[in-house]
Amino acid sequence: MLSFILNRALQIIPVIIGVTIATFLLAQIIPGDPADVLLGSTASEETRQELRTALGLSEPVYIQYGIYLKNLLQGDLGQSFTFAEPVTQVLVSRLFNTSLLAIAAIILASIVGVAAGTWAALKPGSIRDQGLSVVVLFFNSMPSFWLGLVLILIFGLHLRLLPVGGMDDATGSLAGLAAHMVLPTFTLAAWSLAVIARMTRSAILDVINSDYIRTARSRGVSEARIVLRHALPNAMPTVITVIGMQMGFLLSGAVLTETVFSWPGIGLAMYQAISTRDIPLIQGGILVLAIAFVLINFVVDILYAYFNPKIKLA
Amino acid sequence: MATMTQSIPAASEQKESVLRRVLSNGSLVIGLIIVAIIIFAAVFAHWIAPFDPLHVDPLARYQRPFSGWHILGTDEIGRDILSRLIYGARFALLVAILPTLIALVIGGAIGLLAGYAGGIGDTVIMRVFDIMFAFPGILLALGISAALGPGLTSMIIAMVVVTIPAFGRIVRGVVLGIKEELYVEAARTLGYSHARIALRHILPNVLGPAVVYGTLQTGRNVILSASLSFLGLGPQPPTPEWGQMLASGRTAIATAAHVATIPGLAIVLLAIGFNLIGDGARDMMDPRFTKERS
Amino acid sequence: MTMHSNAAPSPAAPILEVSHLGVAYGNDARKVQVVHDVSLAVSPGEALGIVGESGCGKSQTMLAVLRLLPRGGRVSGGAVRFDGRDVLALSARDVRGIRGHGLALISQDALTALNPAMTIGTQMAEPLIHYDGVSGAQARKRCAELLDLVGIPGATSRLGSYPHELSGGMRQRALIAMAISANPKVLIADEPTTALDVTTQAQILQLIDRLRRDLGMALILITHDLGVVAGVTDRVAVMYAGRVVETATTEDLFASPRHPYTKALLDSTARIEGQVSDRLSPIPGLPPDPRSPVSGCAFHPRCSYVRDVCHQDLPQLVDGIAGGEHPVRCFVDPFVTAPARRAGEAAR
Numbered sequence: 001m002l003s004f005i006l007n008r009a010l011q012i013i014p015v016i017i018g019v020t021i022a023t024f025l026l027a028q029i030i031p032g033d034p035a036d037v038l039l040g041s042t043a044s045e046e047t048r049q050e051l052r053t054a055l056g057l058s059e060p061v062y063i064q065y066g067i068y069l070k071n072l073l074q075g076d077l078g079q080s081f082t083f084a085e086p087v088t089q090v091l092v093s094r095l096f097n098t099s100l101l102a103i104a105a106i107i108l109a110s111i112v113g114v115a116a117g118t119w120a121a122l123k124p125g126s127i128r129d130q131g132l133s134v135v136v137l138f139f140n141s142m143p144s145f146w147l148g149l150v151l152i153l154i155f156g157l158h159l160r161l162l163p164v165g166g167m168d169d170a171t172g173s174l175a176g177l178a179a180h181m182v183l184p185t186f187t188l189a190a191w192s193l194a195v196i197a198r199m200t201r202s203a204i205l206d207v208i209n210s211d212y213i214r215t216a217r218s219r220g221v222s223e224a225r226i227v228l229r230h231a232l233p234n235a236m237p238t239v240i241t242v243i244g245m246q247m248g249f250l251l252s253g254a255v256l257t258e259t260v261f262s263w264p265g266i267g268l269a270m271y272q273a274i275s276t277r278d279i280p281l282i283q284g285g286i287l288v289l290a291i292a293f294v295l296i297n298f299v300v301d302i303l304y305a306y307f308n309p310k311i312k313l314a
Numbered sequence: 315m316a317t318m319t320q321s322i323p324a325a326s327e328q329k330e331s332v333l334r335r336v337l338s339n340g341s342l343v344i345g346l347i348i349v350a351i352i353i354f355a356a357v358f359a360h361w362i363a364p365f366d367p368l369h370v371d372p373l374a375r376y377q378r379p380f381s382g383w384h385i386l387g388t389d390e391i392g393r394d395i396l397s398r399l400i401y402g403a404r405f406a407l408l409v410a411i412l413p414t415l416i417a418l419v420i421g422g423a424i425g426l427l428a429g430y431a432g433g434i435g436d437t438v439i440m441r442v443f444d445i446m447f448a449f450p451g452i453l454l455a456l457g458i459s460a461a462l463g464p465g466l467t468s469m470i471i472a473m474v475v476v477t478i479p480a481f482g483r484i485v486r487g488v489v490l491g492i493k494e495e496l497y498v499e500a501a502r503t504l505g506y507s508h509a510r511i512a513l514r515h516i517l518p519n520v521l522g523p524a525v526v527y528g529t530l531q532t533g534r535n536v537i538l539s540a541s542l543s544f545l546g547l548g549p550q551p552p553t554p555e556w557g558q559m560l561a562s563g564r565t566a567i568a569t570a571a572h573v574a575t576i577p578g579l580a581i582v583l584l585a586i587g588f589n590l591i592g593d594g595a596r597d598m599m600d601p602r603f604t605k606e607r608s
Numbered sequence: 609m610t611m612h613s614n615a616a617p618s619p620a621a622p623i624l625e626v627s628h629l630g631v632a633y634g635n636d637a638r639k640v641q642v643v644h645d646v647s648l649a650v651s652p653g654e655a656l657g658i659v660g661e662s663g664c665g666k667s668q669t670m671l672a673v674l675r676l677l678p679r680g681g682r683v684s685g686g687a688v689r690f691d692g693r694d695v696l697a698l699s700a701r702d703v704r705g706i707r708g709h710g711l712a713l714i715s716q717d718a719l720t721a722l723n724p725a726m727t728i729g730t731q732m733a734e735p736l737i738h739y740d741g742v743s744g745a746q747a748r749k750r751c752a753e754l755l756d757l758v759g760i761p762g763a764t765s766r767l768g769s770y771p772h773e774l775s776g777g778m779r780q781r782a783l784i785a786m787a788i789s790a791n792p793k794v795l796i797a798d799e800p801t802t803a804l805d806v807t808t809q810a811q812i813l814q815l816i817d818r819l820r821r822d823l824g825m826a827l828i829l830i831t832h833d834l835g836v837v838a839g840v841t842d843r844v845a846v847m848y849a850g851r852v853v854e855t856a857t858t859e860d861l862f863a864s865p866r867h868p869y870t871k872a873l874l875d876s877t878a879r880i881e882g883q884v885s886d887r888l889s890p891i892p893g894l895p896p897d898p899r900s901p902v903s904g905c906a907f908h909p910r911c912s913y914v915r916d917v918c919h920q921d922l923p924q925l926v927d928g929i930a931g932g933e934h935p936v937r938c939f940v941d942p943f944v945t946a947p948a949r950r951a952g953e954a955a956r
Contacts, residue, residue, distance in 0.1 A: 018445030022454070026461045107533050137593075141533065141585035143540050146560060146578030155869075209678065211720040212731075217676055218713035219702040219735045219786065229734070233725045248450030255456065256541055260564075274460050274546055286449070286457045293450045307725070 052302030078280030098265035117200025139194030342594025347589030365394035421481025429489030533588030629686035712792035729767030806861030849906035
């Protein structure tokens with residue numbers, strides 16, 4: 001198991017380097033003078049020249065990448081002119097908020113998704129199974145920002161049950177935080193919840209006709225145990241892979257959800273950066289979220305191996 | 315031998331059964347109807363839109379749906395929402411279908427070449443795809459779109475770039491599977507050129523899965539493009555584009571909710587249409603492809 | 609109709625009795641009947657073989673008995689009585705009590721029949737702990753004893769193994785140990801040796817035979833290979849196209865097969881005693897597809913003794929003209945009648 005983990009850890013290094021190349025290239029495709037975009041139109045010619053030298057804009061591309069990577073390793077992602085702060089500082093101060101939302105959403109999506117998928121798989125073709133597939137279709141056809149708006153409209157403005165934006169109430173209490181989290185968490189989770197439910201259902205149906213399920217039944221094992229102890233664990237590797245991939249959608253979906261709910265995370269900062277074309281902040285945000293996604297998938301791979309005893313030997 | 319002859323019915327019989335299978339596939343039929351209606355609206359927008367989608371009427375701001383001449387009400391500067399929706403269908407279809415087609419052609423060609431040629435080139439391309447898959451969802455599209463500067467063209471480029479790897483992988487997978495099959499071996503021993511084998515023998519087999527995935531991707535592109543527009547990266551105002559209409563209506567959500575929610579409904583409807591077609595087409599295809607990444 | 613399955617001498621009342629059982633798939637509009645009017649019985653301690661080509665309905669019959677038919681399958685008629693109880697009328701909860709405890713099943717491929725994500729010990733102990741309420745430690749002890757009983761060396765340490773860590777023969781032994789863990793009265797072995805190599809096959813058959821005698825279980829051995837039942841079962845029922853076509857004591861069946869199908873099966877089987885038959889002739893043609901049933905006797909297209917009557921009329925399972933406890937479902941008795949046409953012609 002340890003060598004498996006080490007092996008996987010070595011495999012993600014080239015991927016992370018690739019991710020830094022890709023984010024570096026984002027600045028390269030900016031049309032016109034990068035200094036204009038990177039500094040905003042108000043900067044003086046002097047600061048522009050300074051930046052050009054600092055970034056090595058007159059140097060060949062690979063030297064520029066070297067400079068980017070060196071700065072990156074020192075934690076320097078450039079300066080955000082929207083926030084008038086180093087990008088690293090903007091991102092670090094908001095990473096917790098984004099993680100909080102993403103983790104809450106993946107927990108909600110996983111628990112409800114796996115439960116709903118299992119529940120539907122118990123009676124394929126039944127009313128509840130068809131009902132689930134309709135819900136899945138709707139959740140997978142709804143832009144999250146629209147769902148967020150509708151939820152705000154219903155629960156925030158009409159029923160006045162829940163706050164419609166921000167993260168804390170005036171007191172800063174935990175209950176206030178929880179209340180503020182309800183709508184954004186559900187909005188962010190909806191898409192993934194549907195995908196997880198659908199995949200759990202089909203993964204269970206794939207294994208429910210297996211011989212070993214029949215063996216367990218032939219020995220008098222109860223239907224509930226058949227599903228929970230025999231079918232679900234064998235469906236788990238597939239389900240875990242799907243959940244891992246959904247983490248990516250949740251991290252990127254955070255941009256939209258945070259925007260709709262004014263949730264002070266990386267996504268909201270990136271949205272604010274779009275309108276001012278604050279490229280360093282966008283670049284940094286993408287880099288942080290992509291690396292987070294790679295690391296999450298690393299953990300998912302290990303969990304996958306844990307749930308699949310045949311891999312442990314390899 | 316017996317199974318071989320059974321699995322290849324006569325051509326006319328096959329054609330008839332395909333039609334019957336399409337009609338008996340409820341979700342496919344509903345999906346096709348929804349998309350056909352939206353295509354109709356887009357094509358004949360000029361004739362069926364009751365108002366000029368760009369006509370500003372400061373005296374008729376935020377009119378409620380079904381309250382007057384404006385069936386679906388008006389927006390923050392008094393433009394007719396129904397007319398904007400009808401014209402917006404053009405952009406919605408364009409940014410859903412065009413990036414899919416371009417990505418299908420480019421990604422498919424890359425996958426075909428990589429899978430057929432194999433070797434170092436294949437390894438490098440797959441590594442690049444792996445790295446692109448490391449970017450979650452719309453993030454990369456957001457970055458490319460933002461770097462190139464907001465607008466329709468950069469949005470389409472961004473969508474194409476982020477969807478190429480999925481097409482490439484699917485096509486490559488299929489190619490690897492059938493490359494070694496007997497009939498390709500046979501063709502090779504007959505001395506056919508590589509181009510001929512790739513085009514005549516492999517391409518037809520790749521088309522099915524690529525088209526099914528393409529339909530599903532079109533449904534996702536509806537959402538992806540609306541999302542980019544919502545973030546301000548799509549066509550700029552006053553262009554009637556659904557995601558952008560929703561974004562600008564958002565400020566008045568408390569007082570005139572319809573300005574934002576109605577364009578959202580249009581997005582949902584189009585996405586449902588393409589998703590139903592994709593699900594239906596997938597069910598009709600080899601069940602193997604139902605397990606492709608979602 | 610009389611209970612032909614009781615034709616062979618049975619000292620005690622049957623422990624398991626299947627009468628006129630039918631199994632069908634699909635709805636009424638597109639019904640596919642895979643088992644027709646099957647009657648069988650086993651007495652306590654008795655060993656019955658069910659022989660037939662794959663798809664003849666032998667496994668479907670046993671799955672129906674266990675109420676384990678896959679989705680879409682249902683019992684279309686008849687009755688199953690186990691230990692005096694009407695199995696088909698039992699509640700789901702009561703069926704669970706019969707499965708494992710009354711009727712136990714050994715599937716053919718132990719690799720797929722064992723849960724790959726559970727250790728042998730965990731899956732063995734599951735019904736003991738969760739149905740019988742045995743404590744974890746006791747269940748563990750019992751499982752180790754069982755593994756020892758079926759001849760798995762180092763039984764206690766094997767409890768923690770996953771199925772893929774065992775060899776094919778060991779897996780089959782573990783599956784057998786699981787089947788007998790709740791002291792069943794009837795052991796149903798569905799092609800228990802098909803997935804194994806020849807040496808292991810013989811060992812597993814011996815093991816099943818020994819366990820049956822030692823534990824006093826009745827055995828139903830399902831196989832496509834007549835060679836397997838020889839020396840293991842007391843009686844044999846031969847099935848073809850969803851029907852029982854002949855029932856006899858194993859001895860009688862081998863000595864004087866009366867149905868042309870049985871005879872053809874015997875001809876195609878290498879005698880297990882080692883004396884290789886001089887002509888090992890495969891049966892020409894294929895068994896009928898249950899989706900397009902054959903008129904008359906289902907075997908008539910492949911039969912070398914076929915007569916006009918066989919094309920239209922379905923023969924009943926009756927004692928033949930030779931007499932004795934040996935019912936056969938045939939208009940012709942091959943030992944009095946010469947073949948109507950040569951075997952080679954039947955292949956057309």
